[in-house]
Amino acid sequence: MDVIYLLVLLLVGALATYLSGDKLASKVALLFSLGAFGYSLYLLNLLEAGVNLDYTAAWITKPNIAFALKTDGLAMAMLLLTTALTPMIVFSGFGNDYKNARSIYALILFMSFAMAGTFLAADGLLYYIFWELALIPIYFIALLWGNGDAEERKKAVLKFFIYTLGGSLFMLTGFVYLYLQAGSFLLTDLYQLRLSCAQQFWIFMAFFLAYAIKIPIIPFHTWQAKVYQKAPTVGTMLLSGIMLKMGLYSVLRWQLPIAPLAAKGHQYVLIGLSVAGVIYGSIVALRQKDLKKLLAYSSLAHVGLIAAGAYTLTLDGLRGAVLQMIAHGFTVVGLFFVAEIIFRRYETRLIAEMGGIRQQTPKFTSMFLLLVLASVALPSTFNFVGEFTVLYSLFQVNLGFAILGGLTIILGAYYMLKMFQHAMLGEVNAKPFADVTFNEGLLLVLIVAVLFFFGLYSKPITDLISPSIENILIHINR
Amino acid sequence: MDTTLALVLVLAPFAGFLINVFFGKTLGKSVSGTIGTLSVAVSFVVSLMLFMQVNATKTPIQIALFDWIQVGNFKVDFGFLLDQLSLLWLLFVTGIGSLIHLYSISYMHDDEKMHTFFAYLNLFVFFMITLVVGSNLLIMFIGWEGVGLCSYLLIGFWYKNQEYNDAAKKAFIMNRIGDLGLLIGIFILGAAFSTVDFATLKTALETSNSVNPNWIVLAALALFIGACGKSAQIPLYTWLPDAMAGPTPVSALIHAATMVTAGIFMVTRMNFLFSLTPEVQTIIAVIGAATALVAATIALVQNDIKKVLAYSTVSQLGLMFLALGCGAYQVAVFHVITHAFFKACLFLGSGSVIHALHGEQDMRRMGGLKKVMPITYITMLISSLAISGIFPLAGFWSKDEILMTAFHHNIALWVIGSIASIMTAFYMFRLMFLTFWKDFRGTEEQKHHLHESPKLITIPLIILAILAAIGGAINLPGNAWLNHYLAPLFSVAHQEHVLGTTEYMLMGIALAGGIIGIAIAYMKYAKQGQLPEEDAQITGFSKVLYDKYYVDEVYEFLFVKPINALSRFFRDYIETAVSGFVFGLGKATMVLGAQGRKVQNGNIGLYLFFFVLGVIAIISYLFLAQ
Amino acid sequence: MNNILNHIGIENYIFLSVILFCIGVFGVLYRRNAIIVFMSIEIMLNAVNLLFVAFSTYHQDAQGQVFVFFSMAVAAAEVAVGLAILVSIFRNLGSIDIDNLKKLKG
């Protein structure tokens, strides 16, 4: 029951933000999102104390849909990621003057609500509803507050919307088929299903389309770069920081345990595709002129690695994937915020128009550099823990995958440092660059602190997620 | 107690780093320099204390702090291992580190970002200590990547120059290639033995027979690739000469004395693994010898004083790997130590010269500095003699040991090593003669400002020169303290060379080789007063040497260009194509819709036709189809 | 007359109704004049009614005939409204040719 209050809190927060008017909106949103974060910490406390937080209530009887929420360690970790990033994202918007601010902040909270619901849902249809619900706010955020030419933006956002929606429809048909087999949408019932290989294959493929587009795995990624570029930074953060993780999380929660045979049968193809995404994303990122697009492709590379980890079907792979998801969430939010900070001052996202910033703002540069280093998974950052674990799991499957996936270490360093060099170093830029404000600095420090703290001491998170991942593995290997 | 000491040892430089980062600017240059130096000196003192303890007790100190990463069937502790090897390494890392810090206070005094510089230096020492004291491969990996990072920061310290930044980036990426190798090696070992802890790994490797020997070979090879990246061996050496873009103390600290020896440290640490794989040892020896030779030939014709020293470093590192490949880990360690002394001295001396000449690094614009800079001259001379292997300086003993080992191992390796050391003597004295002898060839204004460097610069030089002179004493043939000290580490006992006729002959040949090299240099540059040609006039083979065998160009052509071209190709064509395909789906739907629209043309007659047709179809399906 | 179906046979009624119905269908398809189309629809309705009555007799059940009453009521209502619509169309367009009514298109 306790979990519901969190969802209610976020929903009420969205409503309150919308009603509070443009001036107060950002503060109200921050208040509610912080409240949600605090409440999820309380939930974490309960969970650690061994309280069963799962909640199931009948909702619709025909067809048999339950309002079921499952809060195990894995869901809790993702929930914490969502509720921790939401205030940060809201806070990152403080420096901007949005038109119609109350709507955008309300949409952010609403999106947070939908994503939290996706992570918690334990009923197929409920999950599907939350999954699609999350698409609506981001569509409007990107469309209405985005940047660049309106026509082109509309095109990109519409493509994203229809593409992901189209993918999800396959998932829906998958669920309908599962319902016909199991007579219920409940996760536990679906786990009990014993499907034949062929059935699993089709279910797996239906889910795969939805997730591959959302994650995205190449070649389903074409919506990503454009939308990241066109969306306002808060939207990009929501997309890359949390929403991508919905796809990855769903792989762990729904796709693998329901159709493990298919995953095992096509493991090499799946990992190969993901690893190809790692290399492809890294290489494309090398020659990007737009900072946000570069980050988008780097994101593609990173999530490719996460997906590869998930498809190894090993304990390490799954655990590394979750760790890396969290690490990547924070890193990418930080990096996009950096892009936003530069944009606020230089009105540009083209790397060629930057350069020579370091001399003017050493503090900002240090923060940026630390984020870059986290992104290239320097040991002692959280990303390293994740990346190491994932690469190790890849190695357990095949040495070649580990080497190919490990190329991200080299290529990642290449494009990130190249970007950093051209964006920050060099002769002093003629344009003045005001030092970061207190708010901006605070946010960056927070993110960096999180990344380094868990980089040195990842045990709390590992302990949190391990039992539920082991549980999932039992279902996979049944 | 040990834990506290170890923490002090590791964290003192880190504290220095934090202080310099956050308060460096407010504290002023001298204070931040002092703090930086002191923090490293504290580490030095602590490591000295621990060294005494371990030397007396002969038992390594092991400290486990907390669980760090939990992977598969094993956990990785965050812990330290202070044994003979790591303490020895700590001694010269922190010792030379302190000297270089001291030196930098004066050297960097004119730089506006001196506190940043010290912060980076401290951070570097911190990571280096982590690398050395880590109790398992992963902790070592933290330090390993960390020193790479500091190297990146320090090479690109003058970040306004994009060429320096390129050099920094190159260093980092080259290192990362090696890092990937190291990581793969860690994976293999971790998967095979369920541990990456050095101590347990050692026992596991020595006892277990269940692991496929191919995996062990592969692991050794992967680890060696890592060592190649960090210690600048073929084919990953090109970053080190470029790394001279950084301030000179950095070159001395990182690229001569400490960081580049990490590879050797790692191989020595993992000696139990390499001893099991003779194939890999052969590869190491061959690559070491090849590197020694190639780098030495390049150094013959370089005109930039720091480039000569850089290639000399690569060459010496090659010799060390030659020793490692022959299984003589103590010898390699011995040469690491002596090399650290004289190479640090040489780099600092060259820094002193550059400082005096206000940034001039081309030896063709130097000369005659003997009179104005006597201390620099004498210290550098001692070090040059040492590196050339002249009796009885430190370099003589260590290099001789290496060559002797090579001789017993394989005569070809010995020949290559000897040629490389003759060349070493030649180019070092070419450097000395061009820099210090004859008359000054720079501008009048420079000549006017020529001066001996201040005390803070000369004191470290003197200390290092003394060490370079007497450092060989730790492992004299017959009284090999180092061998005994390190003996517990090695599973295969090291056979000391019996000093017979062959050995004395070898010593003589090595000494003669050194002298021949010096003599040629003397003839050419001191007596005849030849000067290296200007860049445009260099022709023939020396042009190939001067351009470093075009390795950079080849790499550029083989790797960088294709990757960038691929990137452009992906960006411009594949991305558009895939995107076009997705949009194509949308367009196809649109076209279908447009066609469908034509059916809905508003003609009621047509609708009626279809209606009736539909009715016929439905009723015939319902009633006739059965 | 009670046993009329002994003389004629239900098949004949069926054939008659079917042909009549098809004539109605044919008229709907064939003509452009909306009024004639309406008339064709009436023919179809009557064909059905006739069959109802025939089967009502056949089964000796009154319900078939009752249904015809309802059918008539509906037909009456339909014609009234339909013709009103036609009048209104005619007023606006000056024609009741169904091929001219092309506004309803995508």
Place this chain on the structure above:
Amino acid sequence: MSIITILFCVLSAITLATAFLTIFTKNPIHSAIYLVICFFSIAGHYLLLNSQFLAIVHIIVYSGAIMILFLFTIMLMNLNKEDEVHKPRVTRWAAVILFCLMCLVLIGIFVNSKPIVGEYTSTGEDYQSIKVLGKVLLNEYMVPFEYASILLLTAMIGTVLLSKKEKSEK
């Protein structure tokens, strides 16, 4: 061949012929008149089937009310001309083909369902006198009967509303 059979044949012939003529005549007035004849012949069929009441109602409703409506409308629109353009040849052929197809299908269906229909046996029971009909209609079909009245009322209102000239158009 009994008199009844002859009667049936004649009536059927008239029904079909007039139905055809309704469709083929160019002048709408003539069409309407043929339709009236058609309805009368159908009424004759009803009489033949001994449903007198239905026949009368049929004549009143169809030939009386509906046909008058048609005629009025035709007059109102001044359509008593033979100016209608034929549909294209293709359309007409398609109409003929569909006509045949429909006939075939429907006849096929009824032939197929012959076994279900079974044999006719007369019991001589009264089932279609006005009395019986009235009972059935007002007992079993009371509610639909009321609905029909509402339907007619609505149709009336709708018709009035539709055919009223709009005031705003001035």
